[in-house]
Amino acid sequence: MMENLSYILLLILQLFTVFAYSYSPNPRSGHLSAFINNKLYFISGSTTLDRAVISNDFFYIDCSMNFNSSIDSIPYTSLSYLNGIPSIDVAGSSVVGPYNDIILTFGGSSGGNYDYQLIYTFDTKNSTWNTLTTYGILPPIRKGVRPVFSYGRLYAFGGFNNFNGAYYNSLDMLDTRFNWSNITLSNAPPGRDGYVSALLLDGNILYLGGYVSEQTVGLDIVYLYDTNNNLWQNMLVQLLKAVVTLLPFKKNRLIIYGGESNRGYYHAAFPTLAVLDLSSNPFTWISQEVSGNFIPPHLLLHTANVVHNYMILAYGFNYQTSLLSNDIYLLDISNDSEYKWVEEFKLNQNQNLNRIQSQNSSLTMSLGVFIGSIIAAVVSTASLIYGISAFYKWYKVNDASNKFVATPGT
Numbered sequence: 001m002m003e004n005l006s007y008i009l010l011l012i013l014q015l016f017t018v019f020a021y022s023y024s025p026n027p028r029s030g031h032l033s034a035f036i037n038n039k040l041y042f043i044s045g046s047t048t049l050d051r052a053v054i055s056n057d058f059f060y061i062d063c064s065m066n067f068n069s070s071i072d073s074i075p076y077t078s079l080s081y082l083n084g085i086p087s088i089d090v091a092g093s094s095v096v097g098p099y100n101d102i103i104l105t106f107g108g109s110s111g112g113n114y115d116y117q118l119i120y121t122f123d124t125k126n127s128t129w130n131t132l133t134t135y136g137i138l139p140p141i142r143k144g145v146r147p148v149f150s151y152g153r154l155y156a157f158g159g160f161n162n163f164n165g166a167y168y169n170s171l172d173m174l175d176t177r178f179n180w181s182n183i184t185l186s187n188a189p190p191g192r193d194g195y196v197s198a199l200l201l202d203g204n205i206l207y208l209g210g211y212v213s214e215q216t217v218g219l220d221i222v223y224l225y226d227t228n229n230n231l232w233q234n235m236l237v238q239l240l241k242a243v244v245t246l247l248p249f250k251k252n253r254l255i256i257y258g259g260e261s262n263r264g265y266y267h268a269a270f271p272t273l274a275v276l277d278l279s280s281n282p283f284t285w286i287s288q289e290v291s292g293n294f295i296p297p298h299l300l301l302h303t304a305n306v307v308h309n310y311m312i313l314a315y316g317f318n319y320q321t322s323l324l325s326n327d328i329y330l331l332d333i334s335n336d337s338e339y340k341w342v343e344e345f346k347l348n349q350n351q352n353l354n355r356i357q358s359q360n361s362s363l364t365m366s367l368g369v370f371i372g373s374i375i376a377a378v379v380s381t382a383s384l385i386y387g388i389s390a391f392y393k394w395y396k397v398n399d400a401s402n403k404f405v406a407t408p409g410t
Contacts, residue, residue: 059079091107202235294341
C-alpha cells in the first residue's frame with residue numbers, strides 16, 4: 001500500500017511540476033536578477049524597444065535540478081500573482097539581509113517617468129513584496145545604479161536621470177536604521193550610469209565602465225571605494241575596448257559579456273567576453289580560452305549571474321535580430337583554463353546528492369502528511385459513524401414520540 005501511495009504522490013507532484021513549468025516569459029531588457037537559495041529570480045524590465053511598456057513580471061528558474069536551455073525546457077515558475085511587484089526599468093538590485101535572503105531594488109524608471117518609490121524589497125522566505133521607508137538625506141531617484149550590500153550597509157553610487165540629463169557622482173549609504181547619508185569626496189569618479197560594481201573580499205567596492213556624459217568609458221581604469229576607511233582610489237589596468245554590462249563574480253575573477261561601445265542599439269562592444277584577474281596587482285585583463293557550440297549573440301541590457309559552475313545570461317537586446325530576447329545562455333566556468341558555451345545546466349555529483357536528499361526529505365514529509373491526512377480522515381469518519389450510532393440507540397430508547405409529560409387537565 002505504501003508503494004502505491006508513493007507512486008500516486010509522485011505522479012501528482014510530476015503533474016504539478018509540468019503545470020508549474022509551462023510558464024514562458026516575454027522578451028525583455030533592462031530587467032533585474034538575483035540568485036538566492038537555488039532560485040534565479042527575474043524582476044520587471046521593458047518589453048518594448050522604445051521602453052514605453054514596463055512589465056511587473058516576477059518569476060524564477062529552479063536551479064536545484066538539471067535542465068536544458070531551450071525555452072520549453074527551462075524550469076520556470078511564475079510569481080506574478082503576488083501583490084506589490086514593482087514595475088521598473090534599468091533599476092539596480094542587491095541581495096541583502098542578515099541571511100542574504102532578501103532582494104532589494106533601487107531606483108529605475110517606470111515608462112515615461114520615475115517611480116516615486118526609491119526602494120522595494122522581496123522577502124524570499126515569506127514571499128512578500130514591500131516598500132521600504134527610509135530617512136535622512138534621501139538620494140534622488142535615478143536609473144543605472146548598481147547598489148552593493150556590505151556588512152549591513154547599502155552603497156549606491158552614480159546614476160542618471162534622462163529627463164533632466166543629470167549624472168550623479170555622489171555615493172549614498174543606507175545604514176542598518178534605514179538612514180541615508182551622502183558621502184562626497186573630492187577624488188570620487190566622474191558621474192556615470194550603466195557601470196558595473198562588485199564587492200571584493202578585502203572590503204573594497206569595484207566600479208568599472210559605464211556612461212559619462214553620454215559616452216562609454218574605457219576599461220583601463222578601475223575605481224575602488226574602501227568601505228573600511230572611506231577612501232576612493234583608482235587603479236590602472238591593461239587597456240581594453242569599452243564594454244558596458246554586468247560582471248558576475250567568480251573566485252578571483254570578474255567575467256564580462258556583451259554591452260555596447262556607444263549609447264544606442266547599434267554599437268555592440270568587442271570582444272564580447274573578457275575576464276579581469278583580481279589576484280594580480282594591478283588587476284589584469286587575461287586572454288580566456290572559450291569553446292562550445294551554443295554561443296550567444298551580442299547582447300545589451302541583459303543580466304549575468306554566476307550559478308554553481310555556470311554563468312547564466314538572460315534576455316536583453318539581441319544585436320543579430322535587433323529584437324528583444326527571452327532566451328538564456330549557459331557558460332560553463334568550472335575550468336579556469338577553458339570556458340565552454342553549453343546547452344545543458346548540470347549539477348555536479350555533490351550538488352545532485354544534496355538535491356536528491358532534499359527531494360527525498362520533501363517526499364517523505366509530503367508522504368507523511370498525506371498518510372497522516374488519510375489516517376485523520378479515517379479516524380474522523382469512524383468517530384462520526386460511532387457518534388451517529390450511539391445517538392440512534394439513545395433515540396430508540398428515549399424516543400420523544402413515545403413519551404409525554406403529564407400535566408393537569410390531561
